[in-house]
Amino acid sequence: MSDIRDGEPQTGGDEGQAALLGFEAPPSAQPAPTPYRVLARKYRPQTFADLIGQEAMVQTVRNAFAANRIPQAWMLTGVRGVGKTTTARILARALNYDTGEPGSGPSIDMPDLGIHCRAIMESRHVDVLEMDAASHTGVENIRQITDAVRYAPVQARYKVYVIDEVHMLSTAAFNAFLKTLEEPPPHAKFVFATTEIRKVPVTILSRCQRFDLRRVESATLIAHLDRICRAEAVEAEPEALAAIARAAEGSVRDSLSLLDQAVAHGAGAVTAIGVRDMLGLADRSQVIDLFEAAMRGDVPGAFAVLRAGWDAGADPRQMMEDLAAFTHLVTRIKLVPDAADDPSLTEAERLRGREFAGRLPVRALSRAWQILLKAVPEVGAAQRPLATAEMALVRLAYAADLPSPDEVLRSLRGEASAPPTNGGGGGGRAPSGGFSGSLAMARTEPAPMRMDAVPTTAPRLQAVPRTDAPPAAVPVPAPQTEAVVLRRFEDVVALAGENRDVMLKTALERDVRLVQFEDGRIEIALEPTARQTLPGELTTALQAWTNRRWVISLSKEASAPTIAEERTRRETERRQDATNHPLVQAVLSSFPGAKVVDVRERAPEPEAAEDEPQAVDRTGEAGADEDEET
Structure with missing residues (x-):
C-alpha cells in the first residue's frame, strides 16, 4: 500500500494497489491527484524567520537561547490567527533541533531540517504532545500529563507539551498543574496558547514567560499577501489586497482564508470589485460620497448613495461601519496628519480624507462618530436594516446642519439690541450669517446657563458677643463669653x-x-x-x-x-424665568427639542460703579439636554 503523509502519496499509487490485488494496472492509470491545501496551511511558518509582525517576541527568544536562559514554560496570547499554535510548534522544533552532528543543541536558527523537525511540524512526534484544552478540560486529563512528565523523552532532547486554548481548563485542572509547572523535570517544557488571557489564573501566569502576540499591521499583511500571490501565480490588485487586510483586522489566518476565497471567486484573479462583492462591501469611493452628502446635510443625496450600495449588494450595517471607519480616519488625519500615509488606504481615502480634515471641525466629526456608533448596532438588529440606516443618515445630516450653541450666541449678540424671535432660522436649519459653507458644522454639547438670582441659602452663622453680661467683680477684666x-x-x-x-x-x-x-x-x-x-x-x-x-x-x-419644598419652588421659578428670557427663547428655537436643565448665578462684576443701578443681568448661557442624538 502507498505511504501517504500530509496528503501526498510517497510510493505506489493505483498501479501499486492493482499489483497487490493481483490485477494488471491499465496503461492509462495515473497517480491520484494531490489534495488541495489551503493557503493558511500551505504557507504556515516553519521557522522564526518566517513569522511576520512578531519581532519583539522573536528577539526575546533569540536572546534567551543564546544566553542559555530557556524557561520551563511559555504563555502565548493574542487574537485569533496571529500565530500562537505555529509559534508553539516552532519553539518545540527549536528546543529539539538536532542535525546529527556533534555539539548540536537548541537553536533558533534552523536553516536545514533536523532529525525531528518534520515530525514536529506535522504534529506526529512522540515527544511533542499537543492537547486541545477545549475538549480536555478535566483534572483527569492533567493528571495524565503530570504522571507521564516524569519519564524521559523517547527520541528528542525535551518533552514538549503544547496546550491550546488553556483558559478552557477547569479550576481543579489548573490547581493540579501548579506543582508540576513550578518544578518540572529538566527534560520537560510547556507551551500554552490562549485567546482569553484574563481567564487564566494568576498562579499559572506567574510560572510562565508571557508573550503577547500583536495584530499584524496592514502594511506587513499586504506585503505578505502579495508575496503569496506571486508564489501562486495569481494576479491581485493592490486595492483588493488592502481590502482583504482591512477585513482580516490583523489576523494572518483570516487574511489567507479570505485570499483563498477571493482567488476562487475571481477564477484565479483577485480584483477590488470581486473582493467587494464577496465581502458585501460598498465601494470605498461610495462610502466617501455618502460621508460628504451626510456632512453637507444633503439627505436626498445620502439616500441615493445608500440605495445604490443596497442595489449593488452591500449590507447596510457594513456601510454604516465603513462610514464610521471613514469618520474615524478623517478625525485621525486632522489630529495626526501622518495617518494619511497608511499603505492600506486607497488613493481616494488619502486625498479626500485630507480635504475633509481641513474643512470639518473636530466637534463635527465627534458628533458624527457618536451618532454612527449607536446606529451600527441598531441597523444590525433591525428587521428593516435599510430603513434604519436611512433614519441614521437623517440624524447625521441634521446634526451636521445645526450650528453649535456658541455660534448661535455669538450670532444673536452681534445682531440688533432686540433679540430675534425665530432664532435666525426655522425647522432645525442653520441660522443665516456665519454658518454657511461647503460643509455644515456639527454642534457641540452646550454649557449650562448662568443667571443672576436672589440667593436662597441662609448666610453663614457668626458668633455674636453677649452684651448683658455683668461687670467683673475684680479689677482684672474677665473675658467675654460668646x-x-x-x-x-x-x-x-x-x-x-x-x-x-x-x-x-x-x-x-x-x-x-x-x-x-x-x-x-x-x-x-x-x-x-x-x-x-x-x-x-x-x-x-x-x-x-x-x-x-x-x-x-x-x-x-x-x-x-x-425648606425642601420651598427650595424646589424657587428652583422651578428660576428655571421658568430663564426659559422665558428672550435670548434663551432664541437659542431654544435654534435647537428643536432642547430644554433648560440648570440655572446658575453669575459672579458679580468686581468694578461696578457705586452710583449705577444694579440691574439683574440675564444674558447667561443656556444649558441644553437634547432629546435627539443631534
Whole structure:
C-alpha cells in the first residue's frame, strides 16, 4: 500500500494497489491527484524567520537561547490567527533541533531540517504532545500529563507539551498543574496558547514567560499577501489586497482564508470589485460620497448613495461601519496628519480624507462618530436594516446642519439690541450669517446657563458677643463669653450642617414645617414620614450647640412649606424665568427639542460703579439636554 503523509502519496499509487490485488494496472492509470491545501496551511511558518509582525517576541527568544536562559514554560496570547499554535510548534522544533552532528543543541536558527523537525511540524512526534484544552478540560486529563512528565523523552532532547486554548481548563485542572509547572523535570517544557488571557489564573501566569502576540499591521499583511500571490501565480490588485487586510483586522489566518476565497471567486484573479462583492462591501469611493452628502446635510443625496450600495449588494450595517471607519480616519488625519500615509488606504481615502480634515471641525466629526456608533448596532438588529440606516443618515445630516450653541450666541449678540424671535432660522436649519459653507458644522454639547438670582441659602452663622453680661467683680477684666444667636429656622438648619449632623439637617429640611420661631422656643409640625423622636433630638442638639435651654413643641395647625419644598419652588421659578428670557427663547428655537436643565448665578462684576443701578443681568448661557442624538 502507498505511504501517504500530509496528503501526498510517497510510493505506489493505483498501479501499486492493482499489483497487490493481483490485477494488471491499465496503461492509462495515473497517480491520484494531490489534495488541495489551503493557503493558511500551505504557507504556515516553519521557522522564526518566517513569522511576520512578531519581532519583539522573536528577539526575546533569540536572546534567551543564546544566553542559555530557556524557561520551563511559555504563555502565548493574542487574537485569533496571529500565530500562537505555529509559534508553539516552532519553539518545540527549536528546543529539539538536532542535525546529527556533534555539539548540536537548541537553536533558533534552523536553516536545514533536523532529525525531528518534520515530525514536529506535522504534529506526529512522540515527544511533542499537543492537547486541545477545549475538549480536555478535566483534572483527569492533567493528571495524565503530570504522571507521564516524569519519564524521559523517547527520541528528542525535551518533552514538549503544547496546550491550546488553556483558559478552557477547569479550576481543579489548573490547581493540579501548579506543582508540576513550578518544578518540572529538566527534560520537560510547556507551551500554552490562549485567546482569553484574563481567564487564566494568576498562579499559572506567574510560572510562565508571557508573550503577547500583536495584530499584524496592514502594511506587513499586504506585503505578505502579495508575496503569496506571486508564489501562486495569481494576479491581485493592490486595492483588493488592502481590502482583504482591512477585513482580516490583523489576523494572518483570516487574511489567507479570505485570499483563498477571493482567488476562487475571481477564477484565479483577485480584483477590488470581486473582493467587494464577496465581502458585501460598498465601494470605498461610495462610502466617501455618502460621508460628504451626510456632512453637507444633503439627505436626498445620502439616500441615493445608500440605495445604490443596497442595489449593488452591500449590507447596510457594513456601510454604516465603513462610514464610521471613514469618520474615524478623517478625525485621525486632522489630529495626526501622518495617518494619511497608511499603505492600506486607497488613493481616494488619502486625498479626500485630507480635504475633509481641513474643512470639518473636530466637534463635527465627534458628533458624527457618536451618532454612527449607536446606529451600527441598531441597523444590525433591525428587521428593516435599510430603513434604519436611512433614519441614521437623517440624524447625521441634521446634526451636521445645526450650528453649535456658541455660534448661535455669538450670532444673536452681534445682531440688533432686540433679540430675534425665530432664532435666525426655522425647522432645525442653520441660522443665516456665519454658518454657511461647503460643509455644515456639527454642534457641540452646550454649557449650562448662568443667571443672576436672589440667593436662597441662609448666610453663614457668626458668633455674636453677649452684651448683658455683668461687670467683673475684680479689677482684672474677665473675658467675654460668646453664644450663637439664632434668628430664624433656617439658622437652625445651617447650624446642624456646620456641626456635620447630616441626618438631623436632612430631617429638618424634609420633614419639618415651621409654625412659630422665637429665641429659645420653636413650634413645628411634622410630616407623616418623620420619625417621632425628632423633637427630642433637636432639643438635645440645640442645647449642646448653644449652651442654652430650648423648648420644642408640636402643633397641628396649618404651617409653612418645608425648606425642601420651598427650595424646589424657587428652583422651578428660576428655571421658568430663564426659559422665558428672550435670548434663551432664541437659542431654544435654534435647537428643536432642547430644554433648560440648570440655572446658575453669575459672579458679580468686581468694578461696578457705586452710583449705577444694579440691574439683574440675564444674558447667561443656556444649558441644553437634547432629546435627539443631534
